[in-house]
Amino acid sequence: MGWLRHLRAVDTDFGAISRHLQRCAPLRAGELDRFLENLEPRHVPKRTALLRAGEVCDWEAYVNSGCVRSYFLDEKGHDVTLQFALEDWWVSDLASFTEGSPSRMSIETLEDSELLLIRREQKESLFAEVPALERVFRILVQRNLAALQDRFFATVAQPAPERYAEFLRRHPSLPARVPQHMIASYLGITPEFLSKLRGRIAGKG
């Protein structure tokens, strides 16, 4: 947990997250500021574990810059990537965060990243104080759920080549930023098989 204690940056840019929140629901300047005051900026080097399965996740992180991955480990040690969080995304273990239970997922940075943390306690009291913030996060969670429903459907119903094509369409910049075997684990296939898929596609083109 050493990464939690990094020095607070003096030059944090709250522009992106401010726009991010305002896009969800209108906030008065004072309301927005109350939220920003409670954020803890952190600079985290690449390949740092932010959360290990079993720990309790008492924070949610907004990614100001960099790239973060959340994933599950199955009993054979294979990992299933739940999310790649790039700039302007949130990442957390929601179940652990809301229930205070030990997390089942792990979270790590893939690049040097600047994160803005909000603690569970602060968030709760902010919600009580500023209902508009509760609305913002309700909307964010709703979108998240709708997106995961889509992904679930695609994962069950579509064969791997389609899923990969769709992934490239929606995240064209990701392959340049994350290792290929993690993309495989996002798609729910083995690295070897993804490599063969790519071989086939390249062969055709």
Added chain:
Amino acid sequence: MGWLRHLRAVDTDFGAISRHLQRCAPLRAGELDRFLENLEPRHVPKRTALLRAGEVCDWEAYVNSGCVRSYFLDEKGHDVTLQFALEDWWVSDLASFTEGSPSRMSIETLEDSELLLIRREQKESLFAEVPALERVFRILVQRNLAALQDRFFATVAQPAPERYAEFLRRHPSLPARVPQHMIASYLGITPEFLSKLRGRIAGKG
């Protein structure tokens, strides 16, 4: 959409939904009543389509009694069941409901069901009026998302026999209420294969 016009029942029981909401977050009596006033009770016979893919879903339904299923159809006509909503669950196409976009999923009753509908418009204005309600639904959506993350992980990482065993553990009463091929579509396997799984288990026992 004829089912939407059924006569309003005179003897609707709001006890279950009241407890359901109060369990999420405290509501004052007046706040709760404002919500209940905006519900539209509906009795719907079994095997009725509540939503067809392509329509816009402007309601969320609380299941007071009965059983409702939401599902996606893939291009080959196979369906993927997203949810079985029994008593005390909500069902809706969240993406369509919040975006006003054409739905990608379909929803149908599996049994004669008593539903309590809330319309999108009413819900929005209630949220503006009663922040505590916004909190209730934020929490419900959060739980829903956490549960779907778990299911996603299980679907990708576990083989079918484990998924079926887990399903039976968590929903022991469902096989008696819904056709087996729908359970297969919930598990993401074919009806034939589920039948063979059951054969194997019965053979062992």
Added chain:
DNA sequence: CGCGACGTTGATTTGCCTCAACGATTGTGG
């Protein structure tokens, strides 16, 4: 009764995994 939806069972196929070997690249300590 007879039709259609449902579940079962078997033969065959296939999409993806496993295991293993092999370059290429990166980074790290001597």
Added chain:
DNA sequence: CCACAATCGTTGAGGCAAATCAACGTCGCG
């Protein structure tokens, strides 16, 4: 600056889980 290991991606042979296709029995219902 180089030796070395570690990580990463590729490729191939073989295997397995689950799908597909087809036939058949059963039940509920019009």
